[in-house]
Amino acid sequence: MEKVKSEGRKVDSVKLVEEYLKNETYKDALLIQSEILRFSREFLLSKGFIEFLPVIISTITDPLNHDVFDAQIDYYGYKYYVTKSMILQKQVGVLVHDKIFSVSPNLRLEREEKYQSGRHLIDFVQLDLEVKNAKREDIMDLMEDLIIYVIKNILDKYSDIILKYHPTLKIPSKPFEKITVKEAKLLYGNDYEVALSKHSEGPVWLIDMLILEREFYDKQNAKDPETLLDFDLIYPEGFGEGISGGERENEYEQIVKRIELKGNGLESYEDYLNIAKEGFLEPSAGCGIGIERFTRYILGLDHVEKSRLFAKAPGKFSI
Ligand code: AMP
Ligand code: MG
Numbered sequence: 001m002e003k004v005k006s007e008g009r010k011v012d013s014v015k016l017v018e019e020y021l022k023n024e025t026y027k028d029a030l031l032i033q034s035e036i037l038r039f040s041r042e043f044l045l046s047k048g049f050i051e052f053l054p055v056i057i058s059t060i061t062d063p064l065n066h067d068v069f070d071a072q073i074d075y076y077g078y079k080y081y082v083t084k085s086m087i088l089q090k091q092v093g094v095l096v097h098d099k100i101f102s103v104s105p106n107l108r109l110e111r112e113e114k115y116q117s118g119r120h121l122i123d124f125v126q127l128d129l130e131v132k133n134a135k136r137e138d139i140m141d142l143m144e145d146l147i148i149y150v151i152k153n154i155l156d157k158y159s160d161i162i163l164k165y166h167p168t169l170k171i172p173s174k175p176f177e178k179i180t181v182k183e184a185k186l187l188y189g190n191d192y193e194v195a196l197s198k199h200s201e202g203p204v205w206l207i208d209m210l211i212l213e214r215e216f217y218d219k220q221n222a223k224d225p226e227t228l229l230d231f232d233l234i235y236p237e238g239f240g241e242g243i244s245g246g247e248r249e250n251e252y253e254q255i256v257k258r259i260e261l262k263g264n265g266l267e268s269y270e271d272y273l274n275i276a277k278e279g280f281l282e283p284s285a286g287c288g289i290g291i292e293r294f295t296r297y298i299l300g301l302d303h304v305e306k307s308r309l310f311a312k313a314p315g316k317f318s319i
Contacts, residue, residue, distance in 0.1 A: 009315065016319065036150055051101055057082055088217070094131065100129065105124070112314050121314070124291070139246075143287060148174065178207055179196065182208065198237075198238050205234075231246060235293075248281075
């Protein structure tokens, strides 16, 4: 493996293991994270969801809306992408079972500046779900219930741990507040997401993203074509975005139009477009909730790298 030349980038592996053993935060975070996963699964399975196994490499993956370094594998002359998200696989998954989820590892080789956000890793896990024929409101409602269920159970069982790390954590009440991107921009200017997270009392939905600011697969709003039928959940107290989701484009012509509008290049989506062209894709909606960020929020941790073992933070090189 090539050595990283920049000073201070390589994490000392021995010191890291010593830190895992002496800093109780890791021990507590792992326990809470394991319980977040258990309660999330319990909740979704009780609602009739089926868990399907994550896909780590594929000929198609999420283009993302921001620039990351490419991660590709050559295999017998064919190219695999390392999964950035399973969005396109979820659209096929819902054809097999109507309600699906996966605990999906994603690799996004983020630029080092992202370290400062406190919520970016390059290797993270999202609980990614999709529901056939659902509207975005159904998914937002479902996720409100999931978050309430998880936080309530964690507070019931581990109040001592939560008191130690995040004594102000409350069970949010339904419905969570909603604000459109246009309203948020008027209220807070271009840095609206940070301001929203800082000023809101509880988790808040940011909805109606602008068409060029999101990926091609989020559905265009026919009544307001400049915006999409999608959403983010913004955690309060400055913890920032925790969920992204929305309704999906499923019609071939519209998907082509949207890929072209984003300038993504149709050739990278050949396999996906072939499936869409055959008319297989059905309307669906879904979202992904980042597990490390959910852990960070529940425990009030300063950086998401403390929310798991073997975290890979942007710009750092570690075991
Ligand atoms: P996205 O659809 O790209 O917003 O990803 C879904 C969710 O995964 C986000 O709302 C976050 O909770 C989580 N997530 C996305 N990117 C990262 C990252 N670089 N590090 C940690 N979590 C992330
Ligand atoms: Mg997002």
